[in-house]
Amino acid sequence: MRIPPYHRTPTWQRFFAGAALGGLISWVIFFYMHGVQQEKQIRTLHEQREEIKDLNGEIAIWEQDYKKLNEKNEEILTIQEVEVTITNEKYSLDRLSIAEAEDVIEDDLSSLLAKDVASVYDGKVLLKKSIENKIVTINKKRYQLEVVEIMFYTKMNIEIKLKRTTS
Known part of the structure; x- marks a missing residue:
């Protein structure tokens, strides 16, 4: 068995070079798009974590105020x-x-x-x-x-x- 002599004809050389270059460019584009998407996801997750943290803090404040108001109202209940x-x-x-x-x-x-x-x-x-x-x-x-x-x-x-x- 011997290898066919494709390396001698320029049309085949251009084809393999184009396939290799196209594969390399497609991988670069894929990694770029994947990286951009991941950065957006990470940024969104970080913003959501911060928002959840802020909202949980506000809920805790509201609950404390609500409990204080309930206690105060229970203290001043009157017979009607x-x-x-x-x-x-x-x-x-x-x-x-x-x-x-x-x-x-x-x-x-x-x-x-x-x-x-x-x-x-x-x-x-x-x-x-x-x-x-x-x-x-x-x-x-x-x-x-x-x-x-x-x-x-x-x-x-x-x-x-x-x-x-x-x-």
């Missing part, structure tokens, strides 16, 4: 409404009489409106005793009140049972 519910399981009383009795109790507790929930909660024992010491007259019969449940928030709910007094 008092609702009294009378349960009369034993006695068959009409709804009008019960509603009137609830209104009387709510009027007595109207001094609690616009007061701090925390301060009213601190005096819950006194509040309970003052309600239980009250005697309500419904249909010419006297009933003593017993507090079943008190819920404290901006709307204070009080559930009361009636007990018949012997006197």
Whole structure:
């Protein structure tokens, strides 16, 4: 076997030289384009990292402010409404009489409106005793009140049972 004598003819020499030169130029162009693309990607990633870092810092600041405002608002919560519910399981009383009795109790507790929930909660024992010491007259019969449940928030709910007094 022998190698064909292509090196002697100038047309083949130009072809191989052109192929080698074209391959070299195409590799240079490929590496240049790839490098430019990678630089853009790196720059974009760096900018996004910085933006994420800044936004995380802002989020942390907002969360701290939000927590402080919530704590401050919880400290200054006030009672805006008092609702009294009378349960009369034993006695068959009409709804009008019960509603009137609830209104009387709510009027007595109207001094609690616009007061701090925390301060009213601190005096819950006194509040309970003052309600239980009250005697309500419904249909010419006297009933003593017993507090079943008190819920404290901006709307204070009080559930009361009636007990018949012997006197």
